[in-house]
Every structure is written in C-alpha cells, then in structure tokens.
Amino acid sequence: MPFFIRTMMKVLRVPNRTIFIVVIAFVFGSATIAYALEPSTFHTWFNALYWVMTTMATVGYGDFFAKTNIGKAFTIFLYVFGIGLLSLIIGKIIDLLSTIYKHWEAGKLNFHGKDHIIIINWSKKAQYAIDEILSFSPSSHIVIIDESDKHPVTDRHEIHFISGDPSSEDILEKAMLKQAKAVIIFADTRIDEPALADGKTLLIASSIERLHPNVHTTVEITQDKNTKNFRHVKVNDFVLSYDAVSRLAVRAALQQGSSEIINQLIRRDVGDDIHEIPVRPEWRTYKDAFMGTLEYGATLLSDRDDLGINRKLNEPIPADARLFVVSDEETHRKLLEVDKRQNS
Template sequence: MHFVLLRLSIKLLKMKNTALAFGFLAFVLMVSTFAYLIEPETFETWFNSLYFVLTTMSTVGYGDYSPSTFSGKVLTIFIYVFGIGLLSLVIGKIIDAVADFHRRREAGQLKFQGKNHIIVINWSKKAQYAIEEILSTDSNIEVVIIDEINKHPYDKPKVYFISGDPSSLDILEQADIKNARSAIIFADARIDEPSLVDGKSLLLASTIESLAPNVHTTVEIMMEKHIQNFKHVKVNDFVLSHDAVSRLAVRSALNEGSLDIFTQLLSSQRGADVYQTTVRPEWKTYEDAFLALIKQGATLISNKGDMTINTKLNEPIPTDAKLFVICDDEVSQKINNML
C-alpha cells in the first residue's frame, strides 16, 4: 500500500498544473456527489456535502456534518487518505508557481504586458536617476529596464526588467517596444572606448527604428561628431554625455545664481517645470497665447525648439505648433483642464 501511494504521489508531482487543477476539481465534485447520494438525509443539499468534503480535506473538521452510515464513513476515510494529500499537493504547486513567478520577474524573463510605457536601455546610475525623475513626474507611468545583467537592478513598483541583449528583436518585443511611449538609450558604461559606445547605441537605435518607427527615441551620445550618424536612423533627440554638466558649470561661473534656475527646469521635484500646452482656437498670434497663459500663471517660452517667439509676438501661430510653457504642476493641470 505504501509503495502504491508513493508511485501515485510521484506521478501527481509530475503532472502539469492545468491537469492537476482539473483533477483536483473533478475529485472534489465526485466525492461531494457520492457523499450526498450516500447520505442525503445527513447533508440535505449537495452544497452541504461539498462543504463537508472541503472541511475534511483541509483538516478543519467543524463537525456540524458527519456521516452516520458505514458507506459514508468509508468515503470519509477515502477523503482522509487521498483528499488531504491531493490538497497539500495543490497548495504546494500554487506556492511553487508564485515563487517561480517572482524568480522569473527578478531574473527579467517575463514578457511585459502594458502600453504607453517608457523603455530605459543600459543600466547605470544615470538610468536610475532618470527613472526616479520619471516616477516623480508621473507615478502612473510604467518603466521597463532592458540590460544584459541577470537580476532586477531597481525593484520598485511600476518598474519592470527584461534581461537580454537590447539589440535583439526578441528582447525588444518582450519589452513590447511597439506599444511603448518612448525609449531612452543610455551609453553603456561598461565599454571604455567612446566610439564603440556610440557604435552600440547606434545599433540599438537602428533596431528600434526598424521595429517601432513611431516610438520617440532619445540617445545619450559620447562624441558630438557622431550626431550626424544618428540622424540617419531618425533618432528624435540626442543628449551629449557630460555636455550638460559642463555647460551648467560654465553658466554658474558666468552668471552667479543662475544654476538654481536650470536645476529647477531639469527636475520636476523642484520648483517650476517645462510643460507642453495645447493651442486654443482663439489664439491667432503668439501674443494672444502669451497674454492668455500669463494670466493663468504660465510663461510661454517656445514653439518646439524655437525660443525666439518673444521677438515675433505678432506672427500667426503655425498649425503644427507645439507650445511650451514654464509653470508649476498645479498651473499646468489648471490650463489643461480649461482646454
């Protein structure tokens, strides 16, 4: 008998989770039906017999229902012998599945399920600061990190991890690149030669462009002379590595106190920030937009990258204009709600 139970346990352990779940459900329904058919007076309804079987299998045993006939007691012994072990096996499988899910998530082996997320490629301190800035700007944005490391580098809510070569189509599809809002490619800090770093970034940018041309791509570039190469793959924005730090240091040296202004604009966690605003129908010229926005507490600064619009306030606003303002988050939300 012990050998038979051992063989049976081994076979059950090897069963697939789906088959085991259906087997468990069939067992419960079957013995519940038998219990009701054997002692209908004791259980009164089939649901009561189901309740009796489940309490018996879970070893709770409230005692409010108990079989009185020989056949009912034999069935109860059968539930003791096989049911308790089967339930323990199912619970063990559930625990294993949950543990496996967390293990695969930490190892970056799960496919991301979502839309309008931001993909951050190549992990580094700069990538961490970027993610913190993204989440501080909008806590509802989901971020997916892609890197060849084997463990989740920043296990926080809304932050997911895909382990693998980011230039691989399979890895990018695992991160659901086609439904992403944007992608940020950071320079790989593990490569010493700047030309090789930019070469890898160029490969990543071209792969993303071929797979998801509509995704807004921002790339950190080590050498300014390589910008022209990136323009050929239609990268949307470039960030020269160390360039911003050098320029901020110069601004601070030449204009005392100006550094705090740039710091506020670079971080949504401090003071005012730059926001895009929708062009309203009644705004015919830049002056119309400027005066309307200033009354709401926002300062119009540019159309796309053109920051000279204050010299052409009488000019009409182009149909494809993208206006940017400086204000705080509360004013930005107020303006957007009015549009």
Template sequence: MLYRLSIKLLKLKNSALLIGFAGFVLIASTLAYLLEPDTFESWFNSLYFVLTTMSTVGYGDYSPATTAGKVLTLFIYVFGIGLLSLVIGKIIDTVAEFHRRRETGQLRYQGKGHVIVINWSKKAQYAVEEILTTDANIEVVVIDEMAKHPYDKPNVHFISGDPSSLEILEQADLVNARSAILFADARIDEPTLVDGKSLLLASTIESVAPNVHTTVEIMMEKHIQNFRHIKVNDFVLSQDAVSRLAVRSALNEGSVDIFTQLLSRQRGADVYEVPIRPEWKTYEDAFLSLLRQGATLIANHSDMTINTKLNEPIPPNSKLFAICEKSGSSSIQNQS
C-alpha cells in the same frame, strides 16, 4: 503504490492537477450527498463537508451517520488531504517561479504606453526615478544584459538580454511603447565604441518601431550627424550638459538652480507642452492667456524667440511650451 502515485501527481501539469482536484471534490461531494441526503440536506452542504474535511478543519457541524458515509470520509482523509496539499504546493511553486522569472528578467511585458530604458547605470536609475516622480502611473521597462532586476519597484519591469536583439525588443513590446531612452553603455571605456554600440541599438529601434520617440545619450559631439541620419528624435551629449552647467555657475551665480528645477519635476517649476486653443490666433493671445494662469510661454518646438514676434499668427502644427508649476499645468490641461 502511494509513493508512485504521488510521483506521478507531482509531474502533472498545473492545469491537469487543478482539473483532477476539482473533479475529486465534485465527485466526493456528490457521493456524500447521495449516501446521506438526510444528513447533509443539500449538495452544497456536502461540498462544504468535503472541503472542511480535506483542509483538516473539521468543524463537526456535519458528520456521516452511515457506514458507507464513514468509509467515504476515510477515503477523503487518505487521498483528499494529500491532493489538497499537492495543489497548495503547486500554487506556491508557481508564485515563486513567477517572482524568480521577474527578478531575472525572463517575463514578457504586456502593456501599452510604457517607457523603455536601455542600458542600466546610475544615470538610468535617476531617469527612472524622474519618470515615476512625473507620473506614478507610468510603466517603465528596463532592458539590460545583467542577470538580476536592478530596480525592483512595482511599476518597473525588467528584461534581461541583448537590447539589439529583435526578440528582446519584442519581449519589451517596443512597438506599443510611448518612448525609448537609450543610455551609453558605462561598461565600455572607449567613447567611440560606446557611440558605435548606441548607434547600432538606435538603428535597430528605429527599424522596428519608427513611430516610437527615441532619445539617445551620445558621448562625442562629432557623432551627432550619424544619429541624425537614422532619424533619432532627440539626443543628449553625455558630458556636454555638465560642462555647460558648470560654466553657467561660474559666470552667472545662482543660475544653476534654475536649470536644476527645469531638469527635475521633484521641485519648482517645469516645462510643459501647452495644448493650443481655438481662440488663440497669435502668439500674443497665447502668451497673455497663459500668463493669467501663472504660466509663461517660452517656445514653439525649439524656437525660443517667439516672444519677439507676438503679433505673428501661430503656424499650423505648432507645439507650444510654457514654464509653470505642476498645479498650473493641470489647470491648463483641464481648460484646453
């Protein structure tokens, strides 16, 4: 009978088991207090007695004096200890199942303002590390078809599945994401097929969440127009950056270190967006104000010629960028 009862208890849902455990404790505590009010003096003391008995601690500061109280204690011994062990086992199983599902990418992400990284590779790992270096509080969601979490860190969530699937994108909460970075699939050898898959994924992302900023790695320059057609925000030519940096190194010795600093926030200065202040009327106003704070104004959107037209007014909807240290960026942001 006890064996069959234990089998049935094991099959109970966690919620039902917890309700049953709470009910057992409350009923046993109430009976103990009703049977021996002089021994326990209060219902809380009887609750304390029941829990210490079930956990096999048994401090001995309270003990039943009547036969009825001792019979109830025997009942708690037989059933209560087993029930508590079952509850603890269920809790351990639930925690283990949670970690298993997290590791295998089966949990839905719940949050906002996160960055989604699609298709895992060494470049994707560097990107995640750079994101976390930039802001340790940013949450990153990695989507890939591999079976195990590729980068198990506290702020990195993993979802396993086809990133072109609407269900997988919903599981990553794409609509509430801050941005999405789509890397070329390194498991495909043919560059045209790689860009074809990236184009499919990018078009799916844009159809689901057109307001999410999307950056795509492209293998072949001739495919840029296709990505512009689906309104991808930014794209990076996979081999182009390496080739251009190599040429800079060959023709201008020492210049590569400058580009390296701008590409990484782990050391040196970086490019930051600068909030426009009401008192800035012209580019010169902004340039001189930022210069006094240790920053150099370099561009408005992608226009890097603004230092040749300092007397011109700053147009509406401008987006100014400056080069400065991270500490200088924080100061500029606080004063805006």
C-alpha cells in the same frame, strides 16, 4: 521507505495540469459518492461538496457529518487521500508563484500593456529618469531592458524588467515596443570607450526605428561629434551626457547662479518647470499666446525647439505648433483647466 520516496518523486514530476484535473475529479467524485451514500444527511449534492471541501481542508465545522458506517469509512478514506491531495496542490501553487516571481526578477517574463515608457541600459541616470517619470505621472508603467540578469528595482510593481540584448527584435517585442509611448536609450556605462558606447546606442536606435518608426525616441550620446550618425534613424531628441556636464560646470564658473536655474528647470520637485500647453483658438500670433499665458503667471518659452519666438511675437502661430511655458505646477494646471472648459 525508499518505495515511498520514489513514489513521491514520481508524483512531484507529474505535470501541474494533470494534478489539477485529478484533484478536481477527486473532489467532485467524492461529493457525488458522499451524497449517494447518505442522501438524507446532505439533502443536496452541493451540501455534500461543501462537506468534502471542509473535510479535506481539516476545518470540520460539524454541521454535516457521516452517520452510517460506510459513510464513516468513506470519511477516513477522504482524510487519508484528500488531505494529501489538497496539500500537494497547495504546494504546487506556492511553487508556481515562486517560479513566476523568480522569472519576473530574472527578466524572463513578457510585458503586457500599452502606453508605457521603455528605458534601455540600466545606470544611475536611468534610476533618476524613473524617479522623474513617476514624480510627473505616478501611474506610468515603465519597462527596463538591460543585459543584466536581475531586476534592478524590485520594490516597485509598476516597473517591469526584461533581460537581454536591447537591439534584438525578440527582446523588443517582449517589451511591447509597438505599444510603447516613448523609448529612452542611455549610454551603456559598462563600455569605457565613448565611440563604442555610441555605436551600441546607434544599433539599438536602428532596431527601434525598423520595428516602430513612430515611437518617440530619446537617446543619450557621449560625444557631440557622433550626433550626425543618428540623423538617419530619426531619433527625436538627443542628450549629450559628458558634454552637458562640462558645459554646465563652465557656466556655473563664469556665470554664477546660472546652473541653479538650469537644475530647477530639469527637476520637477524644485521651483518652476517646463510644461507643454495646448494652443487656444483665440491665439492668432505668438503675442496673443505670450499675453494669454502671462495673465496666469506663466512665461511663454518656445515653439518646439524654437526659443526665439519672443522676437517674432507678431508672426502667426503655425497649425503644428507645440508651445512650452515656464511655470509652477499649479499655474500649468490652471491653464489646462481653462483650455478644457473652452473645449467642453
């Protein structure tokens, strides 16, 4: 028995590639031997291969079987060694799948894809961001980078997790940063000191800027005074976490009902939302765009971050304009359909 156990342990330590090669050689060799022993039984080599596979799998349909003594002896050999080899390779496959899943869960696997969204630093806010992204675009692929060692969202296959330092070049390359559509950096909630949390965020943003300066980057900042420190790394958008909550609370107290409007605009599942629309060729001025969107029930809100365009309606729309409207999903869809028909 100790000899058997030692032998099995040695077999289990054999590299997977070697085992696969041995099994393939065993199956094909057995088919060749079976056909050579009883050509009148199997008629073709492929039938012999089929018989070997059904015998090793213990299926045994009975449409082919050995008729000579030497053929039956070979069948016994196939039972003893073939079934064992097949069980071994099945076990190896299951073990390989289990290993892949464990590595995926631990964030050790590279992401393979493009046009994805990278979310850095896991928190409740990151969870809400993922829900919002998937409600807006259910087919989106998301990569989470965090220093924890376990996947925070294991029930969604479209969310990939990478464990490690998000400022590290190796980790960002594993997340396919250069193929990403956007990056969202949340403040690390494990750091109590706001200045230190913003310092870590700045380090991550600097690494992203160095590796992929053209990717759209949104950063959460805990203190407004630290915003100027991010200017040189070309961050596209800032979100002031604590400051925004405080301001929203004050507005709710002094201007009752205003917080409901803001909450509605930042949630896709309630009421109207902010949508970007393409500039139509017939729109020469902001007034043309205002009246053109109003016709469908949408309200022109801004050109990029300029919320004052309704005070300069007679000014021409610049070539690089990005117009945003407030509307529901159906109205936004109609506006896009009209633009699509005009361009077709």
